Amino acid sequence: MRFALIHNARSRKNRRGGSVFATEAKALLGENFVPSDSREGMTEHVHYLCRQGVRTIAIDGGDGTISAALTAIARAYPADRLPDIAVIASGNTNLIAGDIGFGLREMEAINRLQQGAAMRSSTRTPICLSWPDTDRKPVLGLFGGCTGYARAVRTAHSPAVVRFAPHDLAVGFTLFSTVVSLLFRKSRKSWLEGEPLRVETSGHAYDGNSFMFLSTGLSRLSHGIWPFWDAEPNVEGLRYLDVSAYPENLARATAALLCGRAPRWLRRHPDYVSGRTDDMMLETRSDFVLDGEVFTPSESGRIRLERGPAFRFLHA
Incomplete structure (x- = not known):
């Protein structure tokens, strides 16, 4: 070969x-x-x-x-x-x-x-991340997010955490750290109010403040963590999760998703939206973190997430 x-x-x-x-x-x-x-x-x-x-x-x-x-x-x-x-x-x-x-x-x-x-x-099929209103070249990656996820990644990448926490637990730590932050009065409000995010996908659009937005082209994460579910059967594409600001039952939802479960109440709750799509447009002032790399927003704040080319990965 x-x-x-x-x-x-x-x-x-x-x-x-x-x-x-x-x-x-x-x-x-x-x-x-x-x-x-x-x-x-x-x-x-x-x-x-x-x-x-x-x-x-x-x-x-x-x-x-x-x-x-x-x-x-x-x-x-x-x-x-x-x-x-x-x-x-x-x-x-x-x-x-x-x-x-x-x-x-x-x-x-x-x-x-x-x-x-x-x-x-x-x-x-990786995520293809692009900025429609700029001349920045698209980049590919397999796990990313913005709003609260970008904020939590900055915490997870701080010297104190990097020194003591195994890095392959980064996503789990990120989800867990958001809940821990809610225990402290000084940080609770700023975390819960989230950041403005507009989402357009498959002819549907909604906007509001987002507590956390995630997307992936993977089919499995480390240690059984899986913060996604398919809102509609037999739909392919990138998986995504958007958690609205001031979400109800956040600790309960996080505990379930860290164990890779999405109970019926979570799937039906309007504060937690998950599904699949081939193409979506985001509008936000948040950074977007893709596979650990931080990308700053463009002047317009528009970010496009598309289903990238299909790669075949070999296993010994």
Whole structure:
């Protein structure tokens, strides 16, 4: 099998392992070894891989590396000839790998890919995030959100939390930290009142203050957490959840979603809206966080979330 490796030397597990693996992989792959030093450099190198006919790309890093790599691949490869992807978990946050990870690391993963034997696979369609009123280029990712989620991520990424909390619990910690913040009078009101958010999807639009907005192209999160449900059967597309400001029964709802359950009362409650869509437009002054990277709003505040191209992910 002719394959390439996008390698993030700064990821947590790669820093711990030193440079031995990178040296061995680069010696084996040559020009097909791609350092993830910058988005621009990665995209240029991925264009080279496309011209060389590389049909499988392994991504060695965390969620941010995977997001940047999928964006580069979508820009370089034709949509009908996307390469197979092998996600090698080695980052600070490995939420994506928990759903579609390759299952092996370092030279064990490289050797397995080199054998070229048939492997299991699954398909996922990332979120395509864009800013319609600007010249900013779209980016791909698999888990994101705004309003309260962006605020909670800033808390979760603070030095005190980063030092003591495992990063693969980031989403669970984010949901939990919002509830904890409500225990303190000083922060309760600012959290509960949320931020203005207008949502347009499938011919339906609504606006108001949002406590938290989430979206994903994944089918599973770490530790059984699943804050989504399908409002309509047999509908495909990106999953999303919007929790309105001052939501009723928030502690009860959070406890259920942290356990991957959506009881009937939650599905019917107007403060909690979840479903699937291929295309939605948001209007907000909130940052949007996609796979850990924070994107500031445009002047108009308009953000578009679309169902991105379908990628096939390999599993050892």
